Amino acid sequence: MTKIFRPAAVLAGLASIVWLAACATAPVQLDEKGLEAEAWELHARMLTVDTHCDTAMSMTRPNWDVGERHEPGKPGSGLIDLPRMKEGGLDALFFGCFVGQGPLTPEGYAQAKTRVLLMLDAVDKMCEKHPDLVTKATTPAEAYRIKKEGKRIAFIGIENGYAIGKDLSLVGQYAQRGVRYLTLVHSSDNDICASSTDRNHPSDWGLSDYGKQVVAECNRQGVMVDVSHMSEKAFYDVLKVTKTPIFASHSCCRAVCDNPRNLTDDQIRALAKNGGVLQMCFLSAYLKAPTPNAEREKALKELEAKYGPQRNVRNIQDEAQRTKARQEFQAIRQKYPDERAAVKDIVDHIDHIIKVVGVDYAGIGTDFDGGGGVADCADVSQMYRVTMEMLRRGYSDKDIQKIWGENVMRVLQKVIDGGRCPGLARGSFPPRRLVP
Numbered sequence: 001m002t003k004i005f006r007p008a009a010v011l012a013g014l015a016s017i018v019w020l021a022a023c024a025t026a027p028v029q030l031d032e033k034g035l036e037a038e039a040w041e042l043h044a045r046m047l048t049v050d051t052h053c054d055t056a057m058s059m060t061r062p063n064w065d066v067g068e069r070h071e072p073g074k075p076g077s078g079l080i081d082l083p084r085m086k087e088g089g090l091d092a093l094f095f096g097c098f099v100g101q102g103p104l105t106p107e108g109y110a111q112a113k114t115r116v117l118l119m120l121d122a123v124d125k126m127c128e129k130h131p132d133l134v135t136k137a138t139t140p141a142e143a144y145r146i147k148k149e150g151k152r153i154a155f156i157g158i159e160n161g162y163a164i165g166k167d168l169s170l171v172g173q174y175a176q177r178g179v180r181y182l183t184l185v186h187s188s189d190n191d192i193c194a195s196s197t198d199r200n201h202p203s204d205w206g207l208s209d210y211g212k213q214v215v216a217e218c219n220r221q222g223v224m225v226d227v228s229h230m231s232e233k234a235f236y237d238v239l240k241v242t243k244t245p246i247f248a249s250h251s252c253c254r255a256v257c258d259n260p261r262n263l264t265d266d267q268i269r270a271l272a273k274n275g276g277v278l279q280m281c282f283l284s285a286y287l288k289a290p291t292p293n294a295e296r297e298k299a300l301k302e303l304e305a306k307y308g309p310q311r312n313v314r315n316i317q318d319e320a321q322r323t324k325a326r327q328e329f330q331a332i333r334q335k336y337p338d339e340r341a342a343v344k345d346i347v348d349h350i351d352h353i354i355k356v357v358g359v360d361y362a363g364i365g366t367d368f369d370g371g372g373g374v375a376d377c378a379d380v381s382q383m384y385r386v387t388m389e390m391l392r393r394g395y396s397d398k399d400i401q402k403i404w405g406e407n408v409m410r411v412l413q414k415v416i417d418g419g420r421c422p423g424l425a426r427g428s429f430p431p432r433r434l435v436p
């Protein structure tokens, strides 16, 4: 990739530049200070979007205020709050309303709906309580406008199609509340499609007939169809029926890290052909293969026999039991620490997407507060470091702004334009480029 001349950073970091070409227009190699200055200069101009986090669940807790700054690393702080979003240079966040899967029964669906409504209320309450800090958005145009006002932007997604049960009309009802994506499945198969990680049902049966109706309804309602967590067959089945671009809110590349949650190169090519976008998840296990450790594996197996798979701990309905399971898994991770992935691993995955299909199909979807977080970007206050790594590798400003937000805003606008979307303005994208 070509090195870019960066006059702003040259001025900002002049005192500590380690190497400067003799000619004024030659490429400049920046040190850390220069890179950081350049990153902040870019963040001021471009829209930055993270398409997945599980923070909405914390926001339903009575004593936890997302408008207050919580000290990073302290118990109960979580990885996201509005002041830390600003510190990290993150403008927009899709607050994911995550619903752990219970039984596929009318009672189970009713409980799931109650939980979603609680989280939707929590996002509304946040916006009402902190009107000077954050505003809800449902379209790219709104997001660009709110960015100009200097506030954070709250989009909403729902993680797990279990949240609509067998009631298709809920897609429209949730869309009316501002929901702009639906992750069709989570870690277990549901009525809509097969999951990439359901160990109880290893056969991949793809997308059900009901699932096809759900995709059609999402298309009609201007809701992005999120393919993260779904099986390979379900992914291709969705592509056969969807009329608008798809979106993977938090997944990475299988060729770089062999994990069933990641997309193969064939899937990435199919997603690009459809005009979709793949948003990089910051979960260490999806970014880089863990170094084997027999003692840790043994201890984890014993715990999994007691509580079920670690990734399903969030689905444990009893709160006391869920907390206990979390603490025991956490204790094992502390006893046998693994080398966590780092920002450079995230950008390795982005490099791979660019190599396979180009820069128009990559984005960011951290999964903070849902397992995401890497060694040098451990919470939202450190997000600008991803930009620094892209600058270090010579990405152009134009490419960085696509990855940080333009790509996913392009998909959202196409999905809105393709749907019926009562109450939503149709229009061309981008409504206003922040960087000329």
Ligand SMILES: [Zn+2]
Binding pocket: 159, 229, 250, 367, 370
């Ligand atoms: Zn997830």
